[in-house]
Amino acid sequence: MIARLKGSRHNRYVSRIVFCVLVVAGALLATRHGQAHKAVTSKYTYNDDVFPILRDRCSRCHVQGGVAPMSLMTYDEAFPWGESIRAELIAAHMPPWNADGGFGELKHAHALSPNELDVILTWVTGGNPRGSLDQKLPAVTLVNDWTMGKPDLALPLPSEYAMPADSMEETKEFTIATGTTEARWVRAVDLLPGTPAIVRSAVIFVKTAGASTAGGPAPEQVLARWVPGLDAEPLEGGAAYRLPAGAELGVRIHYRKTWSYESKPMADRSTVGVYFAQASAAQEVYALPLTSPALPAADATNKSITFTQAIDSDLQAIALSPEQVPANITLQVQAVLPNGTRAPMIRLNTRADWARRYWFEHPMALPRGSKIEVTANLVDPDLMSAAFGSPAAPKATGPSTLRLALDVLPAGAKPVAP
Ligand code: HEC
The missing domain is CATH 2.60.120.230 (Jelly Rolls)
Known part of the structure; x- marks a missing residue:
């Protein structure tokens, strides 16, 4: 096209424009690629590999107007967050879920698959390539609607x-x-x-x-x-x-x-x-409270506590919720059945703000005489003194006991009117 333009004035004009465009593009590329010298080693690109995962796993929050601080739904929005994404994924903080996949069976686990994790980590550490420049990705907008349809x-x-x-x-x-x-x-x-x-x-x-x-x-x-x-x-x-x-x-x-x-x-x-x-x-369905005795003091040497709750009628457990737990501790809950069998329920790394009701994949039978055993590891002494209050920080008092709620219903009883 440039070659077809006639006349030297035209040509000089055009080449100046071309030059300017190149300079601007170069500057843009340099700022885009903050680490301009970092070689692109990732075989995965944003357009082809990363975007579909972010859209499926992150877009309910990381979208314009969503609850997360930034959208990740375009290359320009996601690009600056590479390092932060790496840190959050490695710490298993995002997407927020907190339950350990290897203990108990929970519905709708929100953890990323090993393959999804591999794609994103390879991309963020391998130069964050975009993919083809003229590839148009679908726009992702906030969906704020009833997930079960219009309520009664x-x-x-x-x-x-x-x-x-x-x-x-x-x-x-x-x-x-x-x-x-x-x-x-x-x-x-x-x-x-x-x-x-x-x-x-x-x-x-x-x-x-x-x-x-x-x-x-x-x-x-x-x-x-x-x-x-x-x-x-x-x-x-x-x-x-x-x-x-x-x-x-x-x-x-x-x-x-x-x-x-x-x-x-x-x-x-x-x-x-x-x-x-x-x-x-x-x-x-009603809640069976699981309440601990007083938690060990901040300066105690043994930072873990185990307590049990006896089950005195035949029940089925369908869900479990941390109700009052400090952030950044590990909790493990299992059922000990009357014959001594242990049935894992959940293992959690608690975080502020993300407490939810965790649903068991299948209702768990708890015959009369079972026990629920809860073990809490109040791991980090610094976090612990912050969470529970210490002489140095008398205002930062946390809960003095732990409380979980187990959602149960009677097993084998006949349905009744409300
Ligand atoms: C359920 C909503 C939700 C989902 C899903 C979610 N996030 Fe987040 N994300 C948040 C919120 C809210 C924050 C702000 C920090 C906080 O309160 O935990 C955050 C923070 C972050 C941060 C740190 C931002 C900062 O300010 O440093 C990164 C990085 C991140 N998320 C990446 C992701 C990725 C990648 C995914 C998908 C694999 C994802 N998140 C899924 C809600 C979500």
Whole structure:
């Protein structure tokens, strides 16, 4: 094309443009490739190999408007994060999941496969090649919708919550009236964040008005533990949560801004979705608390604790949630059956913010006389003194006991009306 242009003025003009374009392109390449001298050794490119993995595994959060601090959905957005991605993947921090794949069987494990891990690590350490420049990748946008379809009851928070510009994180509790006139069985409860960028986690529970039970106030019955990127999990096999007539729901939301929203005022009005069970008779799912004795002091030499909880009727366990646990410890839970067999349930490396309800792949039978055995390793002494409070930092007090909740239902009993 250049060759076809006639006249020397034209040619000089064109070659100057070509020169400028080359200089700009060169400068762009040099800044793009921060380590311009790093040789490209990766056989994997962003376009062909890395993008599909990031889209499948990271895009529910790392997308414009998502809860993560940055999008990874274009080459330009992902490129600067290479080293950070490497560090997060090697520490098994991303995608957030925290359960050990080699212990117990859990539904929807979020860990990357060895092959996915290999592709991304090879790419970030091998010069981050882009692939063909004229290859167009599909645009990835934030999806913020009910994962189980429209709920039977959509209950918005009573009012909008305004998060001040100078605040980075807050936990707020809201009360929502369900307006139901009879007791109902519920198969799932979900949350649709109003502003996905700041809603970090939510616990939705049935509020028990003190006078309702004879034997003192019942513990909160948790209906859902929501974290970003998690599909709602409908109960199966005739199990359901009980929602008393006219119940009120408590919604405890942890709001947190990432650095990209620092010092900006934000607002949220999330909506709770309730899905009723079809059948009129079901078995009630309830939480069995697993509570430790007092944790060892920060300066104790033995930093591990084991405690057990006896099971005194035939049960099935379907899920387990860390309720009150310090961050950065290791927890292992297993069932010891009456015949002495040990059945692994879960091993967790706890992290702040990412506590969820972990569902067992199959309901676990816990015959009467079984025991649940929990071992906690309060590994890092520095983290431990920060988490539990020490003379040097009297304000940073953490929990003095551990509490987990095991979701169970009676085994072999007949379904009943709510
Ligand atoms: C469920 C939501 C979610 C998913 C899925 C997720 N992330 Fe994240 N990511 C976050 C959030 C939120 C943060 C901010 C730090 C925090 O709070 O843990 C973060 C932080 C990071 C950081 C560190 C950013 C910084 O500021 O230093 C990297 C790197 C990262 N994620 C990479 C990934 C990759 C790669 C994937 C997919 C393989 C992924 N993440 C999947 C939510 C997610």
